[in-house]
Each structure stands twice: as structure tokens, then as C-alpha cells.
Amino acid sequence: xxxxxxxxxxxxxxxxxxxxxxxxxxxxxxxxxxxxxxxxxxxxxxxxxxxxxxxxxxxxxxxxxxxxxxxxxxxxxxxxxxxxxxxxxxxxxxxxxxxxxxxxxxxxxxxxxxxxxxxxxxxxxxxxxxxxxxxxxxxxxxxxxxxxxxxxxxxxxxxxxxxxxxxxxxxxxxxxxxxxxxxxxxxxxxxxxxxxxxxxxxxxxxxxxxxxxxxxxxxxxxxxxxxxxxxxxxxxxxxxxxxxxxxxxxxxxxxxxxxxxxxxxxxxxxxxxx
Amino acid sequence: xxxxxxxxxxxxxxxxxxxxxxxxxxxxxxxxxxxxxxxxxxxxxxxxxxxxxxxxxxxxxxxxxxxxxxxxxxxxxxxxxxxxxxxxxxxxxxxxxxxxxxxxxxxxxxxxxxxxxxxxxxxxxxxxxxxxxxxxxxxxxxxxxxxxxxxxxxxxxxxxxxxxxxxxxxxxxxxxxxxxxxxxxxxxxxxxxxxxxxxxxxxxxxxxxxxxxxxxxxxxxxxxxxxxxxxxxxxxxxxxxxxxxxxxxxxxxxxxxxxxxxxxxxxxxxxxxxxxxxxxxxxxxxxxxxxxxxxxxxxxxxxxxxxxxxxxxxxxxxxxxxxxxxxxxxxxxxxxxxxxxxxxxxxxxxxxxxxxxxxxxxxxxxxxxxxxxxxxxxxxxxxxxxxxxxxxx
Numbered sequence: 001x002x003x004x005x006x007x008x009x010x011x012x013x014x015x016x017x018x019x020x021x022x023x024x025x026x027x028x029x030x031x032x033x034x035x036x037x038x039x040x041x042x043x044x045x046x047x048x049x050x051x052x053x054x055x056x057x058x059x060x061x062x063x064x065x066x067x068x069x070x071x072x073x074x075x076x077x078x079x080x081x082x083x084x085x086x087x088x089x090x091x092x093x094x095x096x097x098x099x100x101x102x103x104x105x106x107x108x109x110x111x112x113x114x115x116x117x118x119x120x121x122x123x124x125x126x127x128x129x130x131x132x133x134x135x136x137x138x139x140x141x142x143x144x145x146x147x148x149x150x151x152x153x154x155x156x157x158x159x160x161x162x163x164x165x166x167x168x169x170x171x172x173x174x175x176x177x178x179x180x181x182x183x184x185x186x187x188x189x190x191x192x193x194x195x196x197x198x199x200x201x202x203x204x205x206x207x208x209x210x211x212x213x214x215x216x217x218x219x220x221x222x223x224x225x226x227x228x229x230x231x232x233x234x235x236x237x238x239x240x241x242x243x244x245x246x247x248x249x250x251x252x253x254x255x256x257x258x259x260x261x262x263x264x265x266x267x268x269x270x271x272x273x274x
Numbered sequence: 275x276x277x278x279x280x281x282x283x284x285x286x287x288x289x290x291x292x293x294x295x296x297x298x299x300x301x302x303x304x305x306x307x308x309x310x311x312x313x314x315x316x317x318x319x320x321x322x323x324x325x326x327x328x329x330x331x332x333x334x335x336x337x338x339x340x341x342x343x344x345x346x347x348x349x350x351x352x353x354x355x356x357x358x359x360x361x362x363x364x365x366x367x368x369x370x371x372x373x374x375x376x377x378x379x380x381x382x383x384x385x386x387x388x389x390x391x392x393x394x395x396x397x398x399x400x401x402x403x404x405x406x407x408x409x410x411x412x413x414x415x416x417x418x419x420x421x422x423x424x425x426x427x428x429x430x431x432x433x434x435x436x437x438x439x440x441x442x443x444x445x446x447x448x449x450x451x452x453x454x455x456x457x458x459x460x461x462x463x464x465x466x467x468x469x470x471x472x473x474x475x476x477x478x479x480x481x482x483x484x485x486x487x488x489x490x491x492x493x494x495x496x497x498x499x500x501x502x503x504x505x506x507x508x509x510x511x512x513x514x515x516x517x518x519x520x521x522x523x524x525x526x527x528x529x530x531x532x533x534x535x536x537x538x539x540x541x542x543x544x545x546x547x548x549x550x551x552x553x554x555x556x557x558x559x560x561x562x563x564x565x566x567x568x569x570x571x572x573x574x575x576x577x578x579x580x581x582x583x584x585x586x587x588x589x590x591x592x593x594x595x596x597x598x599x600x601x602x603x604x605x606x607x608x609x610x611x612x613x614x615x616x617x618x619x620x621x622x623x624x625x626x627x628x629x630x631x632x633x634x635x636x637x638x639x640x641x642x643x644x645x646x647x648x649x650x651x652x653x654x655x656x657x658x659x660x661x662x663x664x665x666x667x
Binding site: 002012013015018029033036037038039040057058059060061062064065167168 | 575576577578579580583584587596604605616617620652653654655656
């Protein structure tokens with residue numbers, strides 16, 4: 001038995017806005033019978049271009065029906081731009097949360113909304129270049145790529161667990177496999193995890209200690225970190241370096257170069273005012 | 275609100291008579307049946323009586339009965355024993371509609387180097403014995419086929435299948451968890467080597483099962499430990515449940531006729547009326563070769579979980595083969611194996627009755643179901659007002 005919130009039960013047992021608007025401004029159908037859930041969304045705008053009415057017809061489980069009901073309630077009164085900002089998390093939150101296995105129901109709502117706006121505008125509403133790969137759960141290639149990179153996924157099964165993509169009819173397994181191969185073939189630097197500030201500071205310190213200072217010391221010089229502000233590393237040159245005419249070059253060509261290579265390509269190194 | 279329980283293939287209510295015989299063994303007669311003293315020994319005698327009660331229901335010998343913890347343990351023990359006692363053989367034959375206790379074990383065995391053949395079924399869930407014949411090789415250790423299907427109630431010709439395996443010297447196991455107590459089983463009239471039973475499907479408590487092993491069949495224990503069950507299943511006996519199961523088997527023998535007349539008539543009425551009152555509905559599985567208590571009906575263009583939850587609001591309990599109810603993303607493997615169209619599989623509801631159900635209950639369900647389906651169809655994008663289905667998908 002699913003642990004549905006009272007709000008989910010309420011929207012399932014007494015769903016709001018069931019039906020279809022005649023002559024709608026935007027209409028979309030997502031999902032399919034094969035996948036076990038499907039949603040037809042229609043909306044109408046008022047003279048101020050705000051969503052006056054939204055209705056749905058849904059084939060699916062209780063959470064699919066409740067998510068559809070929640071979606072139509074949420075978007076009423078919004079402009080289409082505002083509506084596009086509604087995320088599947090917003091839909092789930094409106095319902096007081098959904099079981100993990102049922103999150104795809106809220107994704108279906110989000111997908112229908114995007115498609116309906118697309119239909120209204122006659123132009124893609126999705127982020128540029130994003131293409132739906134998994135029709136069943138409305139997962140785009142961008143989302144799949146992101147999940148693969150951020151979680152270092154290597155199988156279709158992994159991708160299904162993280163994004164639901166490929167968990168329905170299975171028709172997109174080949175496409176997902178191709179995306180995995182494409183992402184895996186990318187240069188490694190792209191897969192470097194994003195560092196937290198603390199991690200970055202530590203890595204800068206370590207790099208200077210291990211890779212930079214020993215070289216400078218060979219020439220009687222030294223370096224000290226004064227401050228790190230975002231990607232700006234402020235240092236003071238010590239010993240022989242402090243009087244060396246070429247210290248500017250050392251700083252950019254050696255210190256900055258090594259830090260960019262080993263920590264982040266966005267690092268810049270500056271010398272502290274003397 | 276009154277509960278109308280039509281989910282007896284999931285589990286059954288413990289019979290009052292069963293509970294009554296169990297009660298003394300929790301607090302008064304709590305001795306260990308293996309003990310030397312009379313206090314424990316008397317429990318051992320009572321277990322012997324229970325073993326005889328189980329054997330009688332199956333037409334078996336008492337020494338052919340091993341008590342286990344559940345149907346899953348029985349299934350696992352049987353198949354693993356066959357592979358252990360025939361270490362040179364690496365092939366197992368099952369069907370595509372087996373219970374997860376068999377199917378998932380076999381997928382696991384597959385990763386351990388065993389070859390698994392999953393026999394197909396036709397659109398009515400029926401097994402083609404010719405396919406079985408063709409699948410048997412000199413490498414086959416065991417064939418495991420269920421007697422009655424838990425989702426559709428379809429009955430497999432296991433006695434005939436066992437003969438085919440037997441002729442080739444291959445072991446035969448059947449998961450009779452759903453069939454036991456619903457259709458006559460007489461192990462004297464067949465050559466089935468091993469058979470699994472689960473107590474809670476026949477009004478005994480959960481946590482007790484049986485593995486029947488034909489006398490003379492080599493057996494390698496799954497649970498290794500003490501000398502209990504003649505060393506074939508270690509672990510202190512679950513005395514109250516064993517004694518309860520004995521009584522449940524006695525009751526099952528008594529109720530066998532009622533299952534096949536009274537329960538069957540209730541099931542048939544429910545099925546006939548629902549099909550009549552609700553358009554675009556159909557029965558999944560063969561109508562003839564079927565357990566008397568089960569019907570699996572698909573209501574097209576609506577989803578099973580939603581149906582179940584609306585039934586739940588009225589106190590009606592049943593199950594669904596829909597994807598959403600299981601937490602997986604696909605509908606039931608049984609319905610898929612039968613090639614039930616997705617439009618039907620997602621809206622499948624299993625009603626499973628027992629001798630405890632009444633005609634009033636069935637009438638209530640018949641009265642309430644059409645409105646439930648109509649309400650959900652009213653929300654479905656695949657259903658239009660004229661009652662004509664949109665079949666573009």
C-alpha cells in the first residue's frame with residue numbers, strides 16, 4: 001500500500017478541473033496507455049494573457065490523477081512564463097510530497113505543461129536543444145546527460161533508476177545507451193565534480209604545497225597564499241621571487257597555469273599589493 | 275465500514291478452529307518438541323498428528339512432509355536441492371508465469387552459471403506441453419511449474435508434465451501454494467517429486483509452509499542446523515503454526531466441495547455480472563482450467579491502482595496487475611507473458627474469494643463496481659463520452 005498524503009487522497013478522490021476546454025489556447029497529450037499513465041492538458045488565457053482556466057484528463061494511478069489536479073490548480077492565474085517555472089517538485093510539494101516511485105507522475109504534469117505552452121506559442125518551450133528521449137516519463141537528453149555526468153552512471157539500468165528514463169515501454173534503451181557512450185567519450189575534464197568552496201581552497205593549498213612551492217624553492221624563492229575569493233587566488237611572492245623581475249611571468253605562466261590545470265580552469269592568480 | 279475481502283490469493287483469514295488449536299502452544303504447552311521431558315515431548319506428538327493431517331490432504335505419507343517457514347522457502351529448497359543432488363546438471367525449466375519465489379531464484383541461478391528455460395504460455399495462460407517436451411535435455415536437473423496461477427487462477431497440467439520429466443529421469447517440482455485446498459491433490463496418483471504449500475493461503479497463519487518430498491527422492495537441506503525434520507530442515511519447529519496448519523489442512527479437505535460449488539458459484543456470478551454491466555471489460559486467463567475462487571478482469575482505459583483505491587473507499591479489498599501497484603514500472607509479468615494488451619493489463623483487477631465470502635458481499639461489489647469504472651473513465655483521455663474508445667495509442 002502506498003503512503004499517500006491526505007492531500008494526494010483528497011485530489012484523487014475529488015479531483016479539481018477534470019475535463020477538456022473547448023477551443024483551448026494550449027493543449028498537450030503526454031504519456032501513453034502502454035506506459036500506464038497519460039495526461040491531456042488544456043488551458044485558456046484571459047485578456048491579460050493569464051491562464052484563466054486549465055483542465056485535465058488523466059489515465060493513471062491515484063498520484064497521477066492527484067498530480068494533474070494539483071497542476072491545474074497551481075497554474076491558474078499565472079502567465080505562461082510563470083507557469084513554465086513550475087517544476088515537478090512544486091507539484092509534488094503542493095501535494096505534501098509523493099512516494100519516490102511516484103515522482104514520475106509529477107514529471108508527467110511538468111511535461112504536459114511544457115508541451116501545452118509549446119502548442120500555444122508554436123515554438124519549443126524546452127531548453128534549447130533538449131529533446132525528449134523517454135516518451136513514457138518525458139525525460140530529455142539533457143536531463144539524462146546531466147544525470148550520467150553528475151552520478152557517473154554507466155548502464156541503462158542506472159539511468160532508469162536516476163531519471164526513470166527507459167523504465168516504461170523500453171523503446172528508448174538504445175537511445176539511452178548511445179547517450180551513455182557519448183558522455184563517456186567526452187574528455188575527462190568535463191566529468192570533474194564541482195568543488196565546494198572548502199574543497200577548492202584545500203585543493204589550491206595542496207597544489208601550491210606539492211606542485212608549486214618545491215619548484216620555486218629550488219630557485220630560492222617562495223609563495224604564500226594571502227586570500228582566496230571565489231576563483232581569485234591572491235598570493236605574495238617571497239624570497240628570491242619577491243625581487244625577481246620575472247616574477248610576474250612566474251605567477252601567470254607557472255602558478256596560475258598549474259592551478260588552472262589541477263584545480264579549476266577558472267582560477268586567476270594575482271599578487272597582493274605590496 | 276465493513277470489509278469485503280476478495281483478496282484471498284494474497285492471504286486468508288486464519289480460521290477460528292485453526293486459532294483455537296494453536297492457542298495452547300503459545301503459553302501453556304510451550305515446550306521444545308525435541309526435549310526429553312514429557313512437557314516438551316507431548317508437543318512433539320502433536321506435531322506428528324499435524325504432519326499426518328497435512329499428509330492426508332495431499333494423499334502423501336507423513337514422512338514426505340517437511341515443515342518450512344513459507345512457500346518461498348519451500349520453492350527455494352526444492353530447486354536448490356535438485357541442483358545440489360545433481361551437480362553435473364546445469365539446466366532448469368520453469369514457465370514465464372511462475373511466482374517470484376521461483377522466477378527470481380532462477381534469475382539468480384542464471385548469474386551463477388545455470389541455464390534457465392522459461393516456457394511461454396498462450397493468450398489464455400495455458401502451457402503447451404510440446405514445448406516442455408522439447409525443452410528437456412540430458413542437462414536438465416529439474417522442472418518447476420506452478421499448479422495454479424496466483425494472478426489468473428489458470429491451472430497447469432502438472433501431473434502430465436511430471437510424467438514427461440519423470441520418463442527422462444528429470445526431477446519435477448510444483449508450486450501448489452494456490453492450488454492446495456482449492457482443487458483435489460493426490461500424490462498417490464502422480465509422479466511429482468516435490469510440492470510447495472504455504473499455510474496462510476489456506477486459513478493457517480503466515481510464516482508456515484510445507485515442502486512435500488516424495489519418498490526416495492534425494493534431498494539436500496537448505497537450512498542446515500539441528501536434527502529437526504529428520505535433518506532436512508534445521509531450526510526449532512514453529513509449533514503453534516504447524517499445529518494450526520494441520521487443522522487448516524483438515525478443514526481444507528472438508529471444504530473442498532464447498533470451494534468447488536459455493537465459492538465457484540459466487541465467483542462466476544461476480545464475473546458474469548461485472549462483464550455484463552461494464553463495457554470494455556474481459557477476463558484474463560482460461561475460463562475452464564481455473565481455480566474456483568479466482569477471476570482476473572481487465573477494465574479497459576482505466577488504471578488498476580486508481581480502481582483499487584476507489585474500491586478501498588468502500589471497504590472492498592482486491593489486487594491489481596497494474597504497474598503502479600507494484601512499484602515497478604511495468605504491468606504484471608503474468609499478463610505480459612499472456613500477451614494481454616497494455617490497454618487491458620494496466621486496468622486488471624484480481625478478485626479472489628474464499629469460503630468466508632457471502633452472496634451479499636458479491637452483490638455489493640457488483641452494485642458498486644460499474645460506477646467506479648465509469649468515474650475513472652470519465653477522467654481518462656482515452657475514453658470519450660459516447661462510450662467509444664479512442665484507440666489511437
